[in-house]
Amino acid sequence: LEEDRAAAVRGAYLNGESYAELAERFKVPLNTMRTWLRRSLLKLRECLER
Known part of the structure; x- marks a missing residue:
C-alpha cells in the first residue's frame, strides 16, 4: 500500500x-x-490470498 493509505x-x-x-x-x-480504506482492504485481501 502507498504510505498514506497504509x-x-x-x-x-x-x-x-x-x-x-x-x-x-x-x-x-x-x-x-x-x-x-475500501480499496486498501481489497488490496490487502488480495495479498493474503496469494
Missing part, C-alpha cells in the same frame, strides 16, 4: 480513528477516505 488503514483499524478524523488529518473529503 497510515489511514492503521489509524482506522488499529487506533480506532473515525473516517471523519482520518479525512481531516489527511485533508481529503470523507468519501475519498472511505474509498481509500
